Amino acid sequence: MSHETNSHDGHAHGHVIVSLFTLRTILALLLFFTLLTVGAALAEQWIASTFSVVIPQWINVAVAISIATVKTVLVVMFFMQLKYDSPMNTLIFVFTVLTAAFFLGFTALDLGGRNTLERFKAQYAIPGGTGLGGDNIPITTQARNKAIAAGTYDPHHDHHDHHGAQSITNAGYLQPKPEKGSDGNFSRPVKGVTIPGLPGYIAPKDNHGHDDKSEKSEKSPAGH
Numbered sequence: 001m002s003h004e005t006n007s008h009d010g011h012a013h014g015h016v017i018v019s020l021f022t023l024r025t026i027l028a029l030l031l032f033f034t035l036l037t038v039g040a041a042l043a044e045q046w047i048a049s050t051f052s053v054v055i056p057q058w059i060n061v062a063v064a065i066s067i068a069t070v071k072t073v074l075v076v077m078f079f080m081q082l083k084y085d086s087p088m089n090t091l092i093f094v095f096t097v098l099t100a101a102f103f104l105g106f107t108a109l110d111l112g113g114r115n116t117l118e119r120f121k122a123q124y125a126i127p128g129g130t131g132l133g134g135d136n137i138p139i140t141t142q143a144r145n146k147a148i149a150a151g152t153y154d155p156h157h158d159h160h161d162h163h164g165a166q167s168i169t170n171a172g173y174l175q176p177k178p179e180k181g182s183d184g185n186f187s188r189p190v191k192g193v194t195i196p197g198l199p200g201y202i203a204p205k206d207n208h209g210h211d212d213k214s215e216k217s218e219k220s221p222a223g224h
Helices: 020-051 057-079 087-107 139-150 213-219
Strands: 002-005 012-017 153-160 166-173
Touching (some): 057 087
Antiparallel strands (some): 002 012, 153 166
């Protein structure tokens, strides 16, 4: 192995020529660890089927990541020549590996419970949702029943989609239409002077097109 040497500080700089024996050894190790990864997966399947045991998923993940980490270190140290580079670059590499392990560790915290279901979530989904109160009635049906009880139910507006499910946005519930002003289904523009008592004020019309008698009576002087 040969390398370039700085005459001032005596440290090696530039490209390092690694011996052929070292490169072949690293290649053999990489191939071995690759086969070890496949063998670990096959061994897990054999143990689970032969002994009728369930190996936790985190064990498989830990083995695979550990082998991959060793392979990464070998490639970086010899093929990318980090071993012969500045120690600062080694510290940066170690910090990067620890940072990646830190974030992967958070995502792997639930590996032991991803195949389980919480008891409060183990309920059948029904069209329209289960509603509130524990009565297991869809919220669309609850809205329809409340509309019928309030006397505002209109069967012409009680539509279903092509799957037969009732729409929560159109469950047959109709709000009372106000005598004046705007509501969710009707918007009446207001023009001119809108404050009673000012010059030019005109009483607005109700939703049926008639003058608002209440506001007109306020405008008219007493005795007329």
